[in-house]
Amino acid sequence: LSAVSEADSMIKVAEWQQTYYASDSGIHSGATTVRDDESSTDYSGRKKWHYHISKESSYIITSIFPESQLDLDTQFSLTRAQRVRAAMFPETLVEGEAAMPVQPDPTQQSNVQRLAEPSHLLKTAIVHLINYQDDELATRAVPELTKLLADDDPVVVNKAAMIVNQLTRKEASRRVLVQSPAVVGAVVRAMTVAADMETTRCTASVLHSLSHQKEGLLAIFKSGGIPALVRMLSSPVESVLFYAITTLHNLLLHQEGAKMAVRLADGLQRMVPLLKKSNPKFLAITTDCLQLLSYGNQESKLIILANGGPESLVFIMRNYNYEKLLWTTSRVLKVLSVCPSNKPAIVEAGGMQALGQHLTGSSQRLIQNCLWTLRNLSDAATKQEGLDGLLQILVTQLGSDDVNMLTCATGILSNLTCNNSRNKTLVTQFGGVEALIHAVLRAGEKEDVAEPAVCALRHLTSRHQDAELAQNAVRLHYGIPAIIKLLGQPHYWPIVKATVGLIRNLALCPANQAPLRETGAIPRLVNLLLKAHQDTQRHASSAQQTYQDGVRMEEIVEGCTGALHIMARAPINRGEIAGMQTIPLFVQLLYSYVENVKRVAAGVLCELALDKQSAELIDAEGASAPLMELLHSNNEGIATYAAAVLFRISEDKSSDYRKRVSVELTHSLFKHDPAAWEMAHSAVPLEHTYLADELDASYPPYGYAELPLDTLPLDPELHEAYIPDMTYDPTLRPVFSREQFPLL
Amino acid sequence: MNREEAPGKSPEDMYIQQKVRVLLMLKKMGSNLTPSEEAFLRNYAGVVHSQMSQLPQHNIDQGAEDVVTAFSRSETEDRRQ
Numbered sequence: 026l027s028a029v030s031e032a033d034s035m036i037k038v039a040e041w042q043q044t045y046y047a048s049d050s051g052i053h054s055g056a057t058t059v060r061d062d063e064s065s066t067d068y069s070g071r072k073k074w075h076y077h078i079s080k081e082s083s084y085i086i087t088s089i090f091p092e093s094q095l096d097l098d099t100q101f102s103l104t105r106a107q108r109v110r111a112a113m114f115p116e117t118l119v120e121g122e123a124a125m126p127v128q129p130d131p132t133q134q135s136n137v138q139r140l141a142e143p144s145h146l147l148k149t150a151i152v153h154l155i156n157y158q159d160d161e162l163a164t165r166a167v168p169e170l171t172k173l174l175a176d177d178d179p180v181v182v183n184k185a186a187m188i189v190n191q192l193t194r195k196e197a198s199r200r201v202l203v204q205s206p207a208v209v210g211a212v213v214r215a216m217t218v219a220a221d222m223e224t225t226r227c228t229a230s231v232l233h234s235l236s237h238q239k240e241g242l243l244a245i246f247k248s249g250g251i252p253a254l255v256r257m258l259s260s261p262v263e264s265v266l267f268y269a270i271t272t273l274h275n276l277l278l279h280q281e282g283a284k285m286a287v288r289l290a291d292g293l294q295r296m297v298p299l300l301k302k303s304n305p306k307f308l309a310i311t312t313d314c315l316q317l318l319s320y321g322n323q324e325s326k327l328i329i330l331a332n333g334g335p336e337s338l339v340f341i342m343r344n345y346n347y348e349k350l351l352w353t354t355s356r357v358l359k360v361l362s363v364c365p366s367n368k369p370a371i372v373e374a375g376g377m378q379a380l381g382q383h384l385t386g387s388s389q390r391l392i393q394n395c396l397w398t399l400r401n402l403s404d405a406a407t408k409q410e411g412l413d414g415l416l417q418i419l420v421t422q423l424g425s426d427d428v429n430m431l432t433c434a435t436g437i438l439s440n441l442t443c444n445n446s447r448n449k450t451l452v453t454q455f456g457g458v459e460a461l462i463h464a465v466l467r468a469g470e471k472e473d474v475a476e477p478a479v480c481a482l483r484h485l486t487s488r489h490q491d492a493e494l495a496q497n498a499v500r501l502h503y504g505i506p507a508i509i510k511l512l513g514q515p516h517y518w519p520i521v522k523a524t525v526g527l528i529r530n531l532a533l534c535p536a537n538q539a540p541l542r543e544t545g546a547i548p549r550l551v552n553l554l555l556k557a558h559q560d561t562q563r564h565a566s567s568a569q570q571t572y573q574d575g576v577r578m579e580e581i582v583e584g585c586t587g588a589l590h591i592m593a594r595a596p597i598n599r600g601e602i603a604g605m606q607t608i609p610l611f612v613q614l615l616y617s618y619v620e621n622v623k624r625v626a627a628g629v630l631c632e633l634a635l636d637k638q639s640a641e642l643i644d645a646e647g648a649s650a651p652l653m654e655l656l657h658s659n660n661e662g663i664a665t666y667a668a669a670v671l672f673r674i675s676e677d678k679s680s681d682y683r684k685r686v687s688v689e690l691t692h693s694l695f696k697h698d699p700a701a702w703e704m705a706h707s708a709v710p711l712e713h714t715y716l717a718d719e720l721d722a723s724y725p726p727y728g729y730a731e732l733p734l735d736t737l738p739l740d741p742e743l744h745e746a747y748i749p750d751m752t753y754d755p756t757l758r759p760v761f762s763r764e765q766f767p768l769l
Numbered sequence: 770m771n772r773e774e775a776p777g778k779s780p781e782d783m784y785i786q787q788k789v790r791v792l793l794m795l796k797k798m799g800s801n802l803t804p805s806e807e808a809f810l811r812n813y814a815g816v817v818h819s820q821m822s823q824l825p826q827h828n829i830d831q832g833a834e835d836v837v838t839a840f841s842r843s844e845t846e847d848r849r850q
Binding site for chain 1 (some may be wrong): 780785787788791792794795798799800801803805806825832833834835836838839840841
């Protein structure tokens, strides 16, 4: 008691009055409208309270301003609690606690008397509650306030709400409040039904204050606070919006069950439109709410999409500078970017360009989030325009040592260069080849970096105007040894697949053929081919496609053979390839059920057949039969290669054999009809003139057998003398026929 | 000798036409020809000339198509900062 001096008390009240008056204007008017009607029993209790406050005003004055002539000892003989209780609830005084009489000195008036307003007395009681932190009183006040909050009179409700709001400002009284679910529930209900904005604002403020404690969160949650707060998100009053979103944010962060409750209350549908507001801090909280609600929840992501979320989020990325907001928004976009429905919407809204704006700032967390999001989106963005700036930044980021940055940069570049000739040319011009080679060298064992880097190089080395430039650049920047090394053990098949595709493209450049050979590409490719082919044979009977690291061995067979096909364009390479006893295997591959494998096998045989010795070997392996079949392929490449091989192996053959070839060609799709070529390319199936079975039988009859030799064309080859023992024998079957290996 | 194309041409004409076409296609696809094949084309320059216009105009790059990688397979969460 002695700690509180008179002067301090006066100052305290004066200060409090000032702040109170400054922030509020309601209680004045509220106080004067307290009803006098005593007939209703409902009101009587409360009225009594107010009435007693008025009546007992003198006691309060006495206790605070002992400048009256009261005996100080008498004054301080009552505890604080008793004094305030006496003031507020005189009927509860126990015997011995006499209410202190006042002998007002007409010559002297207390400060408060001078004010002469019942409302001030009420406020003064609150001062006690606040400053003296009496738990017991708070416990008594709280049930009273709970009732008042449910009063039919909106003015009463308003006043009670303001009182509760004041109570939340101090820790001790706030603690009392949170432990009363009833009062929290009453606040929630008051907020929901309030007709005047002031009450709404006040009650929302109460919930906001309470949401900083675990007990408060629980109380709000249990009292149905969430649906009420979600409704407040439609309020036209900015402060109500702020309180509501912040409270919901705290609930989402710390209260179990809150996310589900917000979703059930259609919280997302109310939040997404709020993204059009312009206060950056408000937006930061709102976007963080969206992230909390949609992470791992597909339905939430779809609701955000349905309400125009992507457009609004991209708008924020494009137009704001507040780092925290950009970060929270990028997190929402990251969450949405794994959703197959949101992805194209974000891309269409300009998401790639907007995210790309933030890759060169100082916020590492923002940069990284944007990169992960861009990587997720990239496979849906291969046709986007206006990505020049982004591509350039990504090429620069390939120089980073940060593995996350490298993973993202290589991945995004790999996808953006996919089937996009403009992007390929741009990246090549930005020095992408050299940067990617360095990334491969630095990646080491990190497949998440190496694989996309190699894929990107593969994209850059074909199908655009600077493909040749890129093919040369790989060699000039010492990329070939590093690339060949990727074929070594242990095999990570996605990297092997990407690398053999890259080697195939590199071999298109004649200047690369020798370096590739010299670094041992051919034996590595042949061994990989053998290994993969054996694997496909092992599983042929089970008719199951097997995957290793997500790659089918048929893809490795196709890739290696394709690379060897292009390498075989160089004469020295041809010799080395044939010298590794690969011809029988290539002939076998002509029977593959995979069209692309047939194509590359026919292609490599076509190149090898340029050498007479190899041509003879090919023939000896019985390639003619499958090749005749392939003349009828819908694929013009296959048909061309097959025909070429047959021409080359038939050079020394009988004219009958050559005639057979020509007939097959004539009756194949190689008709004098450009449309047939076009149709073949577009894979429209056409009828085959000859069925496969017929090839195994004797010659089908054709009408040119009686043509004398001298009426044959003036082709010098065909004028060579007929050699009887080189007649084609249709009964000689190939070693491996389709019947034996139906699944090849 | 240059041969003109005409409907109902002889088998040997058909053969020449087909072979010319095959060789031209090979060249278009970037493959090599033997010396005698090159000589064949020179011999039948007229046929070559008429066939050239009938070759498919599109690019016949035989390499495998570019394929995108779907990186967005799973969500990852960063530490809340």
